[in-house]
Amino acid sequence: MLPSSRPAFTLALGLLGLSLALGMLGVAGGSTGLEPLSTLWHAPVAQQIVADIRLPRVLGAWAAGALLGLAGAVAQGLFRNPLADPYLLGSASGANLGVALALVVFGGSPLASAWLARLGLTGAAFVGAIAGVLLTLSLARGVQHTLRLLLAGVIVGVVLGAAKDMLTLAAPESLQAMQAFALGTTGFVGWSACLLMLTVWLLCMAVAWGLSRLLDALVLGEATAQSLGLPLAPLRLGLVLVLALATGCAVAQTGLIAFVGLAAPHLVRTVVKTLHGPLLLLSSLAGAVLLLGADVLARLLLAPQELPVGVLTAVLGGGYLLWLMHRRVRLGAAS
Amino acid sequence: MKIIMWLVLGLYLTSAQALQITDDRGVVVAFDQPPQRIVSLLPSLTETVCELGRCARLVGVDRYSNFPEHVKALPQVGGGIDPNIEAIVALKPDVVLMATSSRVADRLQGLGIKVVALEPKTHADVRRVLHLLGQVLEVKDAQTVWRVIDAAVSAAAQSVPASARGQRVYFEVNAGPYAAGEVSFIGETLTRLGAKNIVPAALGPFPKLNPEFVVRANPEVIMVGDRNSVLMAARPGWGGIAAVKAKRVCVFSPAQADVLVRPGPRMAQGARLMALCLAGQLTEAAP
């Protein structure tokens, strides 16, 4: 699974190293700004904060970013479109609607609120995301035609979004909670959420890597991929399910964080040209670094206030892409 | 000479009858006579009008105005930010009361409707709005209304036992987590009740906090304005907070949250609710 070519391997190591550095920064920084790890080591209150809050948050941000990066690479390979992101097939709007439904239907009475706590908004978001993708699949009548799948995804996104808007209009007391979910945060990620995300990431990574041959062959066009003997429909279905699972899991735990899935594969591709197997892994690592970096900044910049992490992922990822484009244009103009 | 005298007297009389007030936008609105048909697009202003005894003059409200009960039977003309202009015009109001942050004012004024924009945000604002609307609606004892409210708040403050004073309080507005700071309306009430807000004034009225901050501050009482917040005990690291361990978490119902959040004449009721919570007499399962 490890990329065999030198540049890809170097990039992977670099991203892992960056993850470690950002992780340490994330553990050292919190509501009181940056503290040296040595002081943290000695105060018991601080130890508990680090163990219970910061460590799972840091690992959770890494895992969520990895899931989104993987999903983004799968989406872009599947649709052969560099603008594809993991939320294409209705997963984001489905999750949004799931959370809105849960809030409106179950948030009404104190008894139902206990249910809500048990099932969790995370469960509702996950179920909603998967349901959104399944709806897209049924609307597109299977995975035969990529364009139809894309179109169905857009339609489902718009329709479910409208349904969520109607719901929040009818029950305005859910509006604030909806907005909090939509902005995205790693604030409530605990150890169980963390481990769940890491497990799902490993599973999705393994399956996607196994199916990455299809993504490679698809680069040459659907007809060519078929002529190479690949069973397009079942492989595509498998990749769509990986996409749904990875996105649903990430969205359920951390809300709708935009741009990570879109930017991570691009960030990798500007550095290294490689087949999809290594690309999936590198994209995961890039997404993880992006989200982890954004989360650390979100917590440190205005401590003890927190910025919405989605804003920072857009600033970081978008800023880097802009700089790359600028550099490419400048080099192109000079040559 | 006599004609000139009568003219001058006539002018003086008419100008004395005309009332001019300046709303929160700085716009001067003149009334020849007190408005008889009122449309209100902000729940706190609806409640203020009713508190001043002019409820019968309301002909239309926004969809979020829900107190007093009979106000809900009035025609609803949309929200504060997205009202139905046509519906408002059809009601032929003499004045429309709304918040300052709405662009709708220009449209309505362009259609020839008087608009008074007020947005109470602090305790002082509530008093000011009562006074202003009292002038517009020609209510003679508007000052008394305020004094009653103020006294009730003081009474609520007194009802908090000495042992419960100075407790560290965390008021969560919704899951973000967004907290109510010292300079917010809720924060002001809490201060009057003798509670200590863990969110200092420097952070502004509604900061989005790092959950770690709350754990470090270790509040003794937690108040939750949004029932849909993630359960406190389930949040990582929150199990150790004094309020969670002692089960001093007050979760307010949507109706109660309305009272607490609106800077309006029911602020004394809100203060009483919070006082009950501070005294430990409000449990999570309360309706």
Add this chain to the structure above:
Amino acid sequence: MTAMHSVAIEAHSVTASLSHVPVLQGVDLMLGAGRWTSVVGPNGAGKSTLLKVLAGLLQHSGTVSLLGRHLCTWTARHRAQTLAWLGQGEGAGDDLLVHDVAMLGRLPHQAWLGAPSGADFAAVEQALRATQAWDWRHRALGQLSGGERQRVLLARALAVQAEVLLMDEPLANLDPPHQADWLAVVRALVAQGKTVVSVLHEISMALQADDLVVMANGRIAHQGPSKEPATRLALEAVFEHRIRIAALGDEWVALPRPTYPTV
């Protein structure tokens, strides 16, 4: 190795349509094994569609047989190992390296999760050398010109080392020296006993083939060796005599015949 067949591909009463528009209307065809056949005809005759049907990539009615067996009885993998198809204008991403693209041609021979074997590397090297693309095997596809890219895609098709090779407009963007290279490759393949079928709109090039299939309006107008006069006449007829086929030594070339406006 399969037994020698004299007929590589056979088609009977094949009808096919694209987006509900009928394109092929009852095509009967026999393509000899170990020979190079070129499919020619005016634009819109259905040449590309025919090639796709023969490659098993398009729904059709009627039967198509590959090496004596119906196409539907072949497993996808076995068929992919035996028949390679090079499409016209099929997209190719900019981000793959030349060597990786050529290696994709070995997919039918590779185990699902296996790494490329020595035989795979040898096949890719041979294919890339045959198309003069070996020297820049570590460049990304996006850095190549149109002609260079076409040569890489050709190498991908060659790397399959299939018995039957179907190519649609393989000379797109290729300059004459590289067209000559392609000719040499095809001749070498035929000499090894492989079957090559190409759709070419360069008629002079097509006339170099062993057999010609002349198509018009979704039907086969004529099939036969390119050396036969009947074939050449059919060719001129199908182009409404807007071309002229003339001899050049012992080869034939086709030239467009402009009609001058009568004054």
